[in-house]
Amino acid sequence: MDLTITPEIIKTSRGNISQFPKEFMWDQKYRPTTIAECILPAGDKKTMMGMIKTGRVENMTLVSDSPGTGKTTLATVLGREVQAEILFVNGADCKIDYIRNVLVPFASSMTMAPGGKLILIDEFDRPGLKDAQMHMRSFIEAHSANCSVAITANNINGIHPALLSRCPPVKFGSPTPADRQAMMKEAIVRCMAILEVEKVEYDSKVLAAFVKKNFPDIRSIIKTLGKYGKRGTIDAGILSEVVGTDIDHIIALLKAKNYKELRSEVIKYASEYDTFVAKLTDTIYPIVTKDSRVALIQTVGENNAQFGMAANKEIHLQYLMMSLMLSMAWEGA
Numbered sequence: 001m002d003l004t005i006t007p008e009i010i011k012t013s014r015g016n017i018s019q020f021p022k023e024f025m026w027d028q029k030y031r032p033t034t035i036a037e038c039i040l041p042a043g044d045k046k047t048m049m050g051m052i053k054t055g056r057v058e059n060m061t062l063v064s065d066s067p068g069t070g071k072t073t074l075a076t077v078l079g080r081e082v083q084a085e086i087l088f089v090n091g092a093d094c095k096i097d098y099i100r101n102v103l104v105p106f107a108s109s110m111t112m113a114p115g116g117k118l119i120l121i122d123e124f125d126r127p128g129l130k131d132a133q134m135h136m137r138s139f140i141e142a143h144s145a146n147c148s149v150a151i152t153a154n155n156i157n158g159i160h161p162a163l164l165s166r167c168p169p170v171k172f173g174s175p176t177p178a179d180r181q182a183m184m185k186e187a188i189v190r191c192m193a194i195l196e197v198e199k200v201e202y203d204s205k206v207l208a209a210f211v212k213k214n215f216p217d218i219r220s221i222i223k224t225l226g227k228y229g230k231r232g233t234i235d236a237g238i239l240s241e242v243v244g245t246d247i248d249h250i251i252a253l254l255k256a257k258n259y260k261e262l263r264s265e266v267i268k269y270a271s272e273y274d275t276f277v278a279k280l281t282d283t284i285y286p287i288v289t290k291d292s293r294v295a296l297i298q299t300v301g302e303n304n305a306q307f308g309m310a311a312n313k314e315i316h317l318q319y320l321m322m323s324l325m326l327s328m329a330w331e332g333a
Contacts, residue, residue: 003086005022007033010197012193013193013196017197018032018033026198026222026223029226031073032077033080035081037077037190039186039218041179041183042182048078052078052081052082056148057078059150059167059168060170061150061164062074062152063154063155063171070219072120079118083115084113084114086117086119087118088120089102089121091129092126092129095131099136103139107143108143116148118148120150121152122152124158126158133159134163136163136166141166149166156169183215184212188207191211191222192207200232201232210238247280247283249265250262251283251284251287254284259321259325263318266317266318270314273317276317277320284296284324287330296324296328
C-alpha cells in the first residue's frame with residue numbers, strides 16, 4: 001500500500017469523495033482518506049474524531065470479526081488526518097528480524113510530520129507471530145515518544161495479552177440497531193456518489209437492497225459494484241452477485257451428515273456470520289419437515305443470540321452446523 005500518493009477530492013451531488021485515479025479496482029480507487037468518509041458506528045466515529053483532535057494516533061489494536069469493515073482504511077485515515085509519517089507493514093512480514101532491521105530505524109529517526117510517526121501492522125493476528133508480538137512490547141516502550149503503533153486483527157485471541165495491554169483493543173464495527181440503519185444509509189449514499197462519478201445508471205431501490213444484503217462488508221459492496229458497473233447500469237441482476245452465498249455444498253454436507261468435511265468447509269464463512277446464517281436459514285427452511293422448521297428457528301436463534309459472547313467464531317459456527325446436522329429432517333428423505 002503506497003501511502004505517499006495524494007488522492008483527488010471529487011465533488012458529487014452526494015458529497016465529496018476521495019479518488020485514486022490510477023487505480024482501476026473500485027474498492028481501491030475510492031478508498032476513504034478522511035474520517036468523514038468512513039462508515040462507522042456513531043460511538044466509534046466520535047472516539048476517532050477525539051483522537052484526531054489530539055494530533056497523534058494512540059497505540060491501539062483495531063479488531064473486527066468481519067472482513068471489509070474498514071479496519072486498515074480507518075488506521076490509515078487516522079494517520080492522514082493527523083499528518084503522521086506512516087509505515088505500512090504486512091503482519092505476515094513482521095518477524096523479529098524485520099522489527100530490528102526496518103521498524104527500529106524508522107521509529108528511531110526524526111520526522112517533521114506534525115503527527116509524528118505511525119507504524120501500521122496489518123493483520124498481526126496470523127499464526128506464527130507470537131515471538132514477534134512479544135518483541136514488540138519493548139519496542140513500543142522504547143519508541144513511544146516518537147512513534148505510535150496501530151495493529152489490525154480479525155481475531156483478538158491471535159494477539160498476545162501483553163501486546164494488547166500496550167495497544168488496547170478497539171472493538172471495531174459493532175453497531176447498535178440504530179447505528180446499523182444509519183450506516184447502511186451512508187453506504188448507499190456513498191455508492192450513489194461513486195456511480196455518479198463513474199456515470200453508471202442505477203435503480204435506487206435495487207442499490208439499497210444490494211447494500212442491505214451485503215452489509216457490513218463495504219469492501220465487497222464497492223468491489224461488486226465495480227464489476228457489475230462495467231455493464232453500464234445497476235439493475236436487479238446485481239442482487240445475485242453476493243459474495244459467499246453459494247451454499248449448496250453446505251446443504252449437501254448437512255444432508256449427508258458429513259461432519260468432517262462440513263467442519264473444515266464452514267470456517268470460511270465465520271467472518272461473514274450474519275450473511276451466511278441468514279442465507280443458510282432461508283435455504284434450509286423450505287426443504288425440511290414442519291417440525292424441523294421449528295427446530296431450525298430455535299437452533300439458529302439461540303446460536304445467533306450467543307454469537308457476541310463466543311471467544312472463537314469458527315468453533316461457534318461449527319457447533320451450529322453439528323446441531324443442524326443432528327436435528328434436521330429433510331423433505332423427501
